[in-house]
Amino acid sequence: MLDPMSLAAITAVLGAVGAGMANEAGKWAWESAGGLVRRIVGQEVAAPTGPGELSAVARLVHESVRDDPALARAWAAFARTAPLPATADGIPVLPPSIRFFTDRQGPMRLLEREASRKADGRPRLALIHGSEGIGTSALAVHWGCREAARFPGGQLYADLRGASAGTALDSAVVLRGLLVQLGMDQDDIPPGAADRRASFRRCVADRRLLVVLDHAHSSAQVQPLLTSAPEVFTVVVARRPLPGLDAVPVPVGPLSDKDARRLLTDLAGSQTVAAARAVLPRVLERCGGSPYALRAAAPLLLEPEAEGAPAPEPGPASAPALADPAPPRHRTGEAFSVTGRDPVRTAAERTYRGLEPGAARVYRLMSLREWPALGPDVVASVAGIPEAEAAQSLGVLAGGQLLELTDTGRYRYRPAIRGHAEATAFRTDGIAACSAAMTGTVRWYLRLAVRARLAALPQAWAIGPLYDELAGTSGPYGDEGEALTALRAELGNLVQAVLAAEEFGDPDSVYQLCQALWPLQLKAGHHDEILPALRAGARVVDTHHPGSRMAGRMHVLLALNLMELWHYEEAETHLTAAVRAEAEAGHRRGQASAVESLGLLRLRQWRFQEAYACFEEASAVLDGVGPDDEGARDLPRARALLERHRGRALRGLGGFPEARERLESALGFFRAGADPYNAARTLTDLAETHLAEGRPESALPLIDEATATLDKEKAAHHLAHLRALRERCLSAQE
Structure with a gap:
């Protein structure tokens, strides 16, 4: 068994805690780790953001605990209850294959040869490539379905959407989808791209698994998705060879006339093909061996006399008639x-x-x-x-x-x-009609998104004319969860709507759509998918409305998203821009919120003294909010949240008595205001403070109260964190 005080064990614990920050309990554990590291080392240590920094922090902890039994006990208690790497026990399957599949024996032999190759440390990797409509995706899926018994660990499929650089999915987004297919809970998926790669490779290490990566754009997109696990076979599908990808090439060309005729016969029936023999050569020539074209032509064989005649142009009578298919x-x-x-x-x-x-x-x-x-x-x-x-x-x-x-x-x-x-x-239709259709599509998605956003987060504020218009109206959603589900279902379309609104010069739609994505950041963790939209929001606001309230809002939303993706330096840049914009706009409530967010970033970075200073600054900004100013009604709650954050920062600094005082003040407000969720969060912070101070007996009743509150909320990850805290308390009392 690995010595818990060894450098390897300490590194593993810190890595697991960092990878577990996809949910609130994981963020708590990370913050607690930062405070504990500071106490063990005796000085502030910046939170690691990569493998090299993590190893350096682990080395500092290792050197401190090996000669101090009390510090060693504190670390061991934390390590015993630290989050373990998330598991994934699902058995994924491919999409169904097509019913009629013709030829391709040569490519299938190449796939068979690579899949059967003896494991020698090199990844099993094949690249199927061919022009669109030639059947490359169908080949990959058909071969995988035929060989399903070869892969008892499952068959993963991901569409990389690589038709162009603008639509190609980021590898971190693809990894999220693969981990979900493997059975990992959404709230357990690591936020960082490097941790996702590590989780994916760990989850597939001992599986006999097929991975199909369809519509790949480049080797750079594919490389992070590869593994050298001996029983994993990865099949990449692309339109062309991908330079830099060391894969067995599996080229797919047009079907021969013989195989094309066979496919038409399978699709339309032998009698139909026989009846169409007069036009069949022309059909085969036009289809050029493309399975897609052949499938599209099959229904037309039912009326062979119409095959050679031009059909009238569909649409308005005023539209000009088209000749035989023109060059695209x-x-x-x-x-x-x-x-x-x-x-x-x-x-x-x-x-x-x-x-x-x-x-x-x-x-x-x-x-x-x-x-x-x-x-x-x-x-x-x-x-x-x-x-x-x-x-x-x-x-x-x-x-x-x-x-x-x-x-x-x-x-x-x-x-x-x-x-x-x-x-x-x-x-x-012309440019005017196309522009109207594009605008109408964006507006439809905007209205859907705003209604869902208002239902998913009814207490949160947002800026924009449509929010003002729809505020207080009853939407089509039964509860907050149903509204969140609607937003999640439309996520890809909403991101495209933001980019379209940016392209067509519609800043108001960009701003309102970006704000509608907030529930997906806050509650669903879709940070990677949302990032392109939020970047667009920041670009647009800096162009059209710099130094405005909206500028502050856009930069805060982007910064909070970047924070969850561990892009701390970029997040700081946008938070600084947000503070500046809110100050220029004279919106003190928004300015305080931006400064508070900067403090939360500092907590994530284990920079507790700077975090405390930010919360103090935010409180001073709130002092300038007048009784008739916007946000005045929210001031008591805002101050209570700042008290809680101050307590967290003081705990990290080792100032336990004042930390308890701040946290108890916040707890009193949340209890009196019937805010059970924030009360439970503050109880958890208070219990952490008592435990860090060496008073586990005082922490236990707080843990029990928080647990009783959250049992009603069904907050599974928070409850798991409370169970770990309780175990640490009991261990400390032994």
């Missing part, structure tokens, strides 16, 4: 550039020309942004049609393979298909 166009600013013909675009054009006008219009107008998941509600609003009609149009588009059905029951475009739809929208 891509929008670049206000201009259009013509590219070469390809089977996927040709198939999309053929299918589009057969649509009814209503479905054709939906196809065009919803393609103007890469929305991750479209439902009939937003489509109905943007297209100005009943929701039932919108649902029917989406079903028609999915049936024609112009949209894909997602796991959530909503729809999305393939990248190349969206490019065709977007170019067609600008050609057919």
Whole structure:
């Protein structure tokens, strides 16, 4: 058994505590660790932010405890109850394979060879690459489903959305999704990218597992997702080879005419293919061996006489007729550039020309942004049609393979298909109509987000005209949890809405959408996914409204998000900007909140003296809030929170008597104000202070009271922290 006083054990404990900061209990443990390290070492020690710094801190602790039995006992008691690395015991499975799969024997042999290769320390890694619509994703999933018995530890699938650099997911976001698939609780996923990589590699180390990373953009995106675990086989899917990725190449090209004919026969039936033999050569030539194009062409074989004739252009009667499928166009600013013909675009054009006008219009107008998941509600609003009609149009588009059905029951475009739809929208509907559709989509998501935000955090304040309009109205959500679920379901769309509003010069929508994401920061931990939107919010406010209340709000939201991702220096920059903006705007309540947030950052960094100074400064700023000023009604609660924070900072500094005094003052307010959640948090802080002071008998009744309060709140992680505190108290009494 590892000696708990060894350098390796101390390093492991500090690493586990740092990785556990995804929930409030983990943050408590980290703050407690900082105070304990300070007392053991005898001086302030900056919180480590990387493996090198963590090893240095562990070395300081090791050198101090090995010659002092009292310090060793204190560290051992903490180490025994420190959070353990989160476990993941789920068995993930791949999405279902397609029913008809043709040929690809050569690529499958390459996959089989790499999967069966004897473990020699090198990662088992294959790269399937080929043009869009050629069947690379289908190959990866089909092979994985066929070989499911080979991987009893499960089969992970992640869509990296790498159609472009702008849509490619950050590896930390992908790792979060992989850990969830493996069965890790959302609140246990480490906040830092490095800790997520370590957790992922630990969770898969002894599994026989398949990992499919679909739609990869670059080797840089993929590298953090790799592991050298001997029984893990990773299959990367991309449009092209990825320089810098040492993987077995598995190129996928067009189907031969023989295999293309076989796929058409599977899809349409032998009698249909036989009846269409006159046009079959032309169909095969146009499809170019693309499985996507062949699947799109199969329904048309039911009416072979129409195969060679141009169909009327769908949509308004005034729209110009289209000739036989033209070369596709891509929008670049206000201009259009013509590219070469390809089977996927040709198939999309053929299918589009057969649509009814209503479905054709939906196809065009919803393609103007890469929305991750479209439902009939937003489509109905943007297209100005009943929701039932919108649902029917989406079903028609999915049936024609112009949209894909997602796991959530909503729809999305393939990248190349969206490019065709977007170019067609600008050609057919014009820039004004497309701009109106884009604006309408953003406004719809804005209204949904604001209503959900007001329901998810009814006590929290927000700035903006739509918040003023909807405040106090009854929304469609039964409770706070239901509203939070709605925000989580639309997260990808809301981030895209922020970026679209920035692009189209709509700062008010940017600000209000960013504030609507706050519950997902505070309660759901989606910090990585939200980050691009909050960065956009800071950019926009610095351009349009510097030195304003909104500038303060945007920079605080971004800073708090960065703090959770361990980007402490950048968080400090934005908090400083927020303090400056609120002061320039004369908004003292907001200024105090920004200074308070800077103090909370200092607590996270184990800089307790600076944290205390920030809380003192925030209190002095609150003294300047007049009785008629905005935020005046909230002053008693704000002061109580600052008292609690002061107590936390003093505990870290070892000033236990004054820390208890501050915490007891805050506790009295929360008890009197019927605020059980903050009362329980303060009771926990007070118990931590008694225990650090060497008075475990005084801590126990406080722990019991906090536990009784939180049992009703079902705060699982906080309760786990209280159980650990109780165990430390009992151990200290022995």
